[in-house]
Amino acid sequence: MLASVIGTAFLVGGIFFFTAGTVGLLRFPDALTRMHATTKCDTLGAGLVLVGLTFFEGGSMYLVLKVILLIIFLWVTTPAAAHYMARAVYRTREGHKHASGN
Numbered sequence: 644m645l646a647s648v649i650g651t652a653f654l655v656g657g658i659f660f661f662t663a664g665t666v667g668l669l670r671f672p673d674a675l676t677r678m679h680a681t682t683k684c685d686t687l688g689a690g691l692v693l694v695g696l697t698f699f700e701g702g703s704m705y706l707v708l709k710v711i712l713l714i715i716f717l718w719v720t721t722p723a724a725a726h727y728m729a730r731a732v733y734r735t736r737e738g739h740k741h742a743s744g745n
Contacts, residue, residue: 646698653695660688674732682725690714 667680693710700706 646701650695650698653691653698657688657691657693657695660684660691664688675729678725678729678732682721686717686721689717 661684664681664684667684668677671677671680693714697707697710
């Protein structure tokens with residue numbers, strides 16, 4: 644009973660951050676601010692949803708370990724990918740000769 648309440652709280656928090664990121668994507672004026680909103684909110688939202696789902700599964704340590712590894716993977720790759728996309732947008736707007744970075 645308590646685990647399902649805690650899991651539901653994490654899921655609702657994750658859905659809130661996913662919704663906030665979607666609103667930011669639709670409302671912000673340019674690509675860099677849109678990317679900032681979606682990257683921050685989706686990373687936190689995915690982490691909260693994954694933690695919430697572990698409360699519904701039970702006490703399986705194997706599942707908890709997989710979820711922790713998945714959250715770490717998301718925390719590392721999502722900001723790095725957004726950084727490289729923002730860098731490409733910035734270089735393209737500034738008119739650099741080598742916008743691709745070469």
